[in-house]
Amino acid sequence: MSTLYDKKAVKILFDTHWTSKGWRSPFATDPADLAYAISQGVMFPPVLLPHDATLQRLRGLCDSISPSSVGDAFLFGLGSKEPALRSALGSFAVARFLPAHPFTAYPQAPAGRTTFCGDCHLWLTPTEAQAEDLNVLNFERLKWGGVRHTRVMYQVFDLEQFRALAPRQPTGEDVALFHRILATIRTLPPNATAGHLEKALASAIPSNKNERRRLIEVLCLCGVLSYPGYRHYFDDTVPPKGRPYRDTDWGIPAMYWRAEDGYSIERLKEYFPKYVSELAAA
Numbered sequence: 094m095s096t097l098y099d100k101k102a103v104k105i106l107f108d109t110h111w112t113s114k115g116w117r118s119p120f121a122t123d124p125a126d127l128a129y130a131i132s133q134g135v136m137f138p139p140v141l142l143p144h145d146a147t148l149q150r151l152r153g154l155c156d157s158i159s160p161s162s163v164g165d166a167f168l169f170g171l172g173s174k175e176p177a178l179r180s181a182l183g184s185f186a187v188a189r190f191l192p193a194h195p196f197t198a199y200p201q202a203p204a205g206r207t208t209f210c211g212d213c214h215l216w217l218t219p220t221e222a223q224a225e226d227l228n229v230l231n232f233e234r235l236k237w238g239g240v241r242h243t244r245v246m247y248q249v250f251d252l253e254q255f256r257a258l259a260p261r262q263p264t265g266e267d268v269a270l271f272h273r274i275l276a277t278i279r280t281l282p283p284n285a286t287a288g289h290l291e292k293a294l295a296s297a298i299p300s301n302k303n304e305r306r307r308l309i310e311v312l313c314l315c316g317v318l319s320y321p322g323y324r325h326y327f328d329d330t331v332p333p334k335g336r337p338y339r340d341t342d343w344g345i346p347a348m349y350w351r352a353e354d355g356y357s358i359e360r361l362k363e364y365f366p367k368y369v370s371e372l373a374a375a
């Protein structure tokens with residue numbers, strides 16, 4: 094369990110959402126426990142995220158964060174086994190390229206009902222009933238390194254949490270672990286997928302399956318692992334022929350990556366500038 098925050102508060106957050114059998118449904122927290130976890134900055138009251146103000150907040154966050162700082166946290170999160178530290182790289186890499194846009198009502202809304210934005214899923218002016226639950230987001234962040242990196246709601250939360258933590262200085266061991274991930278890619282057959290990579294990494298890095306899946310998704314979202322030509326999550330490139338959209342639980346672009354694509358030196362330079370020569374070495 095994460096040691097970035099107060100231990101008792103993290104346990105309350107985890108017990109709220111998870112049991113030895115999986116997700117707890119419905120979620121419930123004892124009021125006194127909830128108050129304690131909120132006082133420790135681990136759980137939160139519901140929040141209102143109005144469309145325009147939230148996009149502005151996200152833009153401000155992206156402008157205040159450097160690519161190498163999220164890269165450093167990602168590396169530090171490998172050796173320290175703190176999935177949450179690996180999350181901001183994914184959120185930042187998507188959020189920084191989110192196109193500026195006006196609220197555009199989701200087209201399938203029933204007539205006369207308020208709806209959310211079809212581009213970013215935020216409400217125009219949310220009511221109390223449309224308040225967002227940050228607790229499930231923080232649970233996913235601390236347990237697996239985040240799940241909803243492509244959602245503005247998560248990006249704002251994740252990047253604000255990231256900015257509140259002390260900057261992390263990766264160790265030699267952290268860099269060696271990332272080198273081992275990249276070296277593992279070079280051992281795979283050309284048509285190996287993200288799923289094959291996940292299995293191959295089981296013996297390379299201390300982690301469980303879900304942590305490895307999220308780690309691979311983050312490396313794909315930031316373009317370190319990507320199909321040829323991919324620039325960012327919102328670009329207009331298409332994957333090479335013979336790689337159709339697959340109804341798997343891998344996201345875009347992870348579902349399109351193949352081992353023959355390898356990894357992008359350009360993106361390594363951008364997010365891990367101090368370590369690129371070490372990381373790219375055979």
Ligand SMILES: [Zn+2]
Nearest residue numbers: 196210212213
């Ligand atoms: Zn929008």
